[in-house]
Amino acid sequence: MDRNENTIGGTLDSQFRPLAWYEALYAGEVRRFASPTTADPALWESWRVAFREPLRQRLALPASEPSPPVFTVAPPTTLAGYRRVYLEYASAPDTIVPAWLLIPDDLTGPAPAVIAVHGHGSGMDDLVGLNADGSERTEPQGYHQDFALALCRRGMIVLAPELRGFGRRREPQDQAAGPTNSSCHAAAWWGILLGKPLLGSRVGDVLRGIDLLQSLPEVDARRIGIMGGSGGGAVALFAAALDQRLRAAVISNYFCIFKASILAMQHCACNYLPGLLQDAEIYDVAALIAPRPLLIEAGTDDPIFPLHGVLAAYEHLHESYALQGAARQLDRDVFVGGHQISGAHSYAWLARALQSDS
Numbered sequence: 001m002d003r004n005e006n007t008i009g010g011t012l013d014s015q016f017r018p019l020a021w022y023e024a025l026y027a028g029e030v031r032r033f034a035s036p037t038t039a040d041p042a043l044w045e046s047w048r049v050a051f052r053e054p055l056r057q058r059l060a061l062p063a064s065e066p067s068p069p070v071f072t073v074a075p076p077t078t079l080a081g082y083r084r085v086y087l088e089y090a091s092a093p094d095t096i097v098p099a100w101l102l103i104p105d106d107l108t109g110p111a112p113a114v115i116a117v118h119g120h121g122s123g124m125d126d127l128v129g130l131n132a133d134g135s136e137r138t139e140p141q142g143y144h145q146d147f148a149l150a151l152c153r154r155g156m157i158v159l160a161p162e163l164r165g166f167g168r169r170r171e172p173q174d175q176a177a178g179p180t181n182s183s184c185h186a187a188a189w190w191g192i193l194l195g196k197p198l199l200g201s202r203v204g205d206v207l208r209g210i211d212l213l214q215s216l217p218e219v220d221a222r223r224i225g226i227m228g229g230s231g232g233g234a235v236a237l238f239a240a241a242l243d244q245r246l247r248a249a250v251i252s253n254y255f256c257i258f259k260a261s262i263l264a265m266q267h268c269a270c271n272y273l274p275g276l277l278q279d280a281e282i283y284d285v286a287a288l289i290a291p292r293p294l295l296i297e298a299g300t301d302d303p304i305f306p307l308h309g310v311l312a313a314y315e316h317l318h319e320s321y322a323l324q325g326a327a328r329q330l331d332r333d334v335f336v337g338g339h340q341i342s343g344a345h346s347y348a349w350l351a352r353a354l355q356s357d358s
């Protein structure tokens, strides 16, 4: 062997791989809050209690507010089978969240409600059948497939908040550049430097949305769920993991082990929560939702959340649900398609999950 680190004139064969150090950490299973491998309910409960507070801190979420947020509404628009209301609510003293509220016609009493969380694109309008120019469309379009409207048509009140960095909540130069140019990049890096990760700020806005829904007489406060796709799936995941008022969740085109997706290719900066891997992989976070009903929706050909990574994450998660005797509360819909909402199974599933009083 020619190589000798103490001899001048030997052969250097080092490969300087900048990620090797991180990969070694990842492979070393350093997760502080790895899901329990026990069927003991007491250990699961103590794990949930121990994990949630550090997770809130990772997301830099403020203490929960005891009172519902102040909100203002515009006159409703009456459409076939439902009303659409534009409202703005204060999620924090300096933060106003625009949102669509969809209310089905002919409600006979307090109804179930869903928070619909959009991903990248043109913001909340894309969930309720509105084109970028404000015109109404007649058929679902785009990767969101108007899923807020689809849920409303199944009898659920739907709150679709506009996430920070999208739609109306963008910087002027991004608004001028076109309807889908987000302000994620600047907002995410500002957030990291300020210790307020953008993902956490979005989750905080959604959690205040639960407070808002619970304050509405039209809503049955015990029957609130959440559905999100892509980056909205990330927000839905963390919101449901933290807040047990969310009784059921649908996570679409997002749930995938980090190694196969957000660590494997270039994703928007808003996907990265500093320090999370020290605590958990994605399936550990999702295990906080158990034993509440959870549906994972994934396309066979999603290029940015590959199916093999989805199934690997699902396998871990299924084990966590099974250990808690709740395997039947976890479901998945793998549909033939790409990075998009399907709804073929999830809309009816969510309606059912919010139907009973059990």
Ligand SMILES: [Zn+2]
Pocket (backbone or CB within 6 Å): 120, 182, 184, 185, 231, 268, 269, 270, 271
């Ligand atoms: Zn983003």
